[in-house]
Amino acid sequence: MERLKTFYYMNQKRSRHPSLSSKALDDLFQNHSNITLLNMSGVRSSGFETSKCTIERTNCVVIHCQVKGFIPFGEMSFPKVIEGHTVDVREATCKFALDPLRIGMKIANHNRNGFGTLGGFIDSTGTFNKVFLTCAHVVCPIATLLQADFTIETGRQEERVFDGTDGNENGPVGVVEKVSFQLNDLSKVSVDAALVGIINRDPVDGKLAEVYKREQIYVAGFSETTLPEFKHGEIETISDDNFRNDVIKVGAKTGLTIESLKYENSCARLVHHDLRLGNNIMRTFCNQYEISPRTDSSLPSETKQLFIDESDSEALVFIVKNNNPALLKCRGMTVAFTFVQDSIQKN
Template sequence: MKIKYKIDYLVKTPEFVKCTDTKEQTNKEVTDSEIKRLTTCIQKNADGLLSKHKYLTIVQGYFINVNSTKHNNSVIYEPRLVLYVLAKGFIPIDEYPFDSQYDGIKTEVREGTFQLFGNQANDIQDNIRMGCSIQRVINGKPYIGTLGVFFEHQQHGLCGITCGHAILSPEEHIKFMTKQANVDNLQNNIVFQPSEPNVLGQVVQVISSLGDIFNSGNDIAVVKIDNRHPVNGKLSQQKQETKEQEFEYTSGRVFTSNKYQGVCCKFGRTTEFTKGTVELFVGNVTKTIEMHGTEVTYSNLIVVNQLNECEFACPGDSGAPVFVKDGDGENVCIGLLLGGIPGCGPYYVIPIEKILNDIGITKLKSFSPSNAELGRSIEKVEQNINKKIDKLEQKIVELLLKRST
């Protein structure tokens, strides 16, 4: 005898947008008043939406191109409140469908879930570089991520920064997030590069905090570098030789404005060197699906989309440094990769300003020589040239003496 079960469900809409089917977004010619209107809508509605809909993981603002027949087919820009859900087209029995608009801004539901990008490992480096693979082992299980940028710590000396969730167990991560743990509580704090037994240093600080609509939250771990100190601002070596291997970040300068739009790049241990586009900042709130009974929320992160359909990042890249070029054409850091929707994006970056403020520093490690060092180098070159001139003059005199005899 076959038993039949009746499963109740609600169909939201027969049409849906997957993240790979979205229209190309442009943010040019969007007015400040429209940006403020969309940002205010997110601030007002995001927390309520995330609390009412358990499979909603991202609330984000976008402006999309719309062809207007009323204005001679000219392109106009309309705001959208974009909602990413686990599976579009269905909702849990105890929930209601999303409204078609909130505060006059239309909603667009897309399929995709926010994930933190912890995972996998690479080559051992004699002198570590940005983007290298690091690992911490807890009860025999490896937790792996990407080592980002470096800085000089007042107490611990040279340190590197990665994402906390990459090298913490889920249980540790939640305890740090909820202020129930500190570094002294860690079972062990040894960090390897790329993997055990190649010791790199130790975890000396973890800053993990939940975000709200006005505070982005944070998720970083500070690693004291005990061995194989970096000697330059180059990225880790790629599996295949490319021109991107010439990339250098030597100044230690950071970019803290949320007004930037344009191309960015990052180097992670899994996807290595990739490029993306930084989107106009209008606010966002992301939420992971429950981790050990706790939902982890971040907000107002930097949003990066794929460039030319090339995957920007995937698990294992957490902690990867993200760079843009400033007005002088110099590479500057805007933050560290946190997570995103694998395969299609968007991707999310912790702003470097938040990281620096929470650590209590104002700049990153510079590999550019100081004026004093340049002066000493020039002086050494001059001394070597003078020595060679003296030897040459001596040989000339000896040759002349031989000829005269």
Template sequence: MKIILHFIAQQFTERFREKHIRIWAGEKVIGPANVQTVFVCFYSGSCDVSLEYLYDLKVIYRDYNTTDGESASARAHERHMKCELTPELCDLVNQAITIHGEGLFAEHSNLEAISSSGILSSKSRGLVQEPCVILYCRVKGIIPFGEMPFPTRLKVNEDISIAVDVREGYFSSHSDSQNNDQENAFHHKNNQLKEPLRMGCSIGPAGRCESGTIGPFVKISSDRIGFLTCAHVVFCDSELIDLANITQTDQILKDIVQPPNGDVSAQHYQENLRLCGRVFNAMFRGDWSPSSADKFGIDAAVIEITSRFPNAGAFVAVDESQLEDAGFSVDQPPMFDTGEIMPHPIHRRIQRAVIKIGSETGLTRGLLRLTKGMVRYSIRSGTLKRDKDRQEELTLTMHGLMEISPASGNMNPFCTYGDSGAGVFLIDDDDDNNKLICVGLSFGVVSDGTGLAMPIDKVLTALHRDDGLQIMLKDFDNEELL
């Protein structure tokens, strides 16, 4: 039966190929022991397919990029009530995700991401304060045909288990592209050609319209300088597939421009003036491991700067209101001159405020959680339009991700499309000048506004080259300027 339903779904998808839809068969839960076999038809933006039944099975239509809002409401309640998990509970939740995460992604094709919360959203009890592991899926109440329901609890040991909260949601890597219709006032004020380069500027690969953000500046060996960003910002899908199949790369001949081709200001500058660097090294792995104990998702690239060299750890200008909200001022904007890093502060057993400056949303403030997340990373995440290319699909399970909640009282996400590659920084509480310490590299967002970042120490280690050329964050205060 599963094979037959899969064949029908494929035929239906092919029939409406130009409509950019995706369809799969599932069992809609009607009651405790009652299910109805249905087809779920996902579309993006709009859909003029109106079949009510397919081979006498009901067709349910859902926008691929919308949810029921339950998780966003629960997250807002969690921030308002300050229901952060204690360090001890965080340890247990992290253990549950580490033990069961990979198996859950393997067994449940509709699982999009795994996170955690101090608030459980219960249909019968409402929002209750209870530690839980969140399992995100595109649509609740419909189980892919032939699969089991999600578990209700995850066992940590013989005596302890953690509750499971299933919510609608999905992960998106947040590079900007022509497929993204969102606009933001900050982005369009800050996409001019920058001399010298600054962190937070919008960049992209020459010849294509994707764009992301200049992340922390790095020193390459002893005499070269570059910056970090995400691999998915500078590589197309087919290149990411190739990149995922190797652990290290030789220098990749790919030029980077600022502003990128997709920015409205790009037409005002010749491409040779916009060229600013070339790819030095990159990694795209879901389960990279510096040791046998831990796995980390790495989606990162080092860009060697070839022109407009920075002379300080300065960021692109941001709105005065954003500066004030984050504790800075026009006279004392954020700077990152020291190159100081901190491994994931989860081991410090305290939640910390962090900031990032991305090319799309500017300066945002959030709270770094003590828990780690996992996501299913697909080259089709966030859109159905790429199906028409008929190229190989790549799906990775990304491990060990840092999670960042939007600041309390802020309904906007910590990051969004175009912010890929931005550095994530702690503000040193003991420094009167708001000294920054880098902890991560931003690369994606969950639909409820939770930002995702890779630990900066793991990114730097993963990007060291086999030929001995190593990278570290640039210390402008104590190094001779180029």
């Protein structure tokens, strides 16, 4: 209602708005981190969401912020008057006209010869406030990952990461901050992971990328009004009590698929032309979980449906808890698929 009244009055005939000085604008942005937009208006509202809501025709300074009534720690409340003009505080955000990053979307390395899936988001205390998880082999050259002593490396910010669907027109969405590629040790769980510092299109919620088909969300127990989302960050480790539960993933290539877990550790020697070294040593992923494919009833007898395919590397794997509303808990992430179309999932 406030928006409708404000829109009506703003379109009435009125005089030209005054403007604020550069000093006043600079002071506001320097002292208030919650500000998203500043402008002048010919109408001012008060008492919003109360029985005494009024709209007054008068010139005022409008301060837009993300959340009204919230004052960041160490800051003061907004001023009531600025250079003789009363202040009206409204909620609003300002961002580029680009979709935010979402779990499950397609990403590409800077040469666009490696594609994968954006995994989960992680709050960081390092160079970047927020990073996302993906596979190291998606964003880094295999030759680099195969260095003899390669375990964890930081400072690889020359490796840029792009939205895999936009042709790089909008610039990189992130740069590689940290990678880990640890294989061959039968006593440990092999790791193929990278943390990508976000430099563009920050995530705004826990909604998953809409890379799935309508029938896929129905089969998994969701609907068009209750789409899958992962906003709380909860995980659930695999145990004797839950290993028989179905698992789902949302990947850039195959969308939302649902399968079951094989409850034993597996090791896989990956077939890749760059994974064979000069001394004929092959790289092996150790102590992984496999996901069994289901028979696809829409295809000829005994045909198995894909759980993942190329470009699905790093898709998060979830168990679905509760029924209304459905709650996703993360169990791991996909790394590779086998020739029998099983999937390998990190523990």
